[in-house]
Amino acid sequence: MTDEPAPTLLTQRERQVLLLLINGTTNRALARQLGIAERTLRAHLTSISRKLCLSSRVEAALYAYRHRESLLAMQPGDDTDVSDAVYHREIERAIA
Numbered sequence: 001m002t003d004e005p006a007p008t009l010l011t012q013r014e015r016q017v018l019l020l021l022i023n024g025t026t027n028r029a030l031a032r033q034l035g036i037a038e039r040t041l042r043a044h045l046t047s048i049s050r051k052l053c054l055s056s057r058v059e060a061a062l063y064a065y066r067h068r069e070s071l072l073a074m075q076p077g078d079d080t081d082v083s084d085a086v087y088h089r090e091i092e093r094a095i096a
Contacts, residue, residue: 004052004063004066004067005051005052005053007052007070007071008074009051010048010051010052012074013034013044014047014048014051015071015074016034017030017034017041017045018048018063018064018071019068019072020033020034021057021060021061021064022061022064022065022068027041027045045057
């Protein structure tokens with residue numbers, strides 16, 4: 001495996017989106033699940049792809065699968081609230 005950018009480059013929300021890609025859910029369904037507009041979700045996906053040097057959604061899902069343990073282990077930062085911490089636990093259950 002080649003050296004890959006670290007998931008620490010991502011915001012908490014980008015990590016959430018990345019983890020949810022593992023399930024192969026559509027953009028519309030992911031946006032609904034996150035309570036955001038589909039356009040906002042696409043912006044997150046673009047940002048993730050740029051930061052991690054990924055060229056497709058499939059590459060992003062594979063990256064998330066390979067790094068899922070470290071992505072899940074990252075605790076919500078100071079820029080998140082309790083609802084993000086609860087959502088983080090929900091993601092763990094969704095991809096388990």
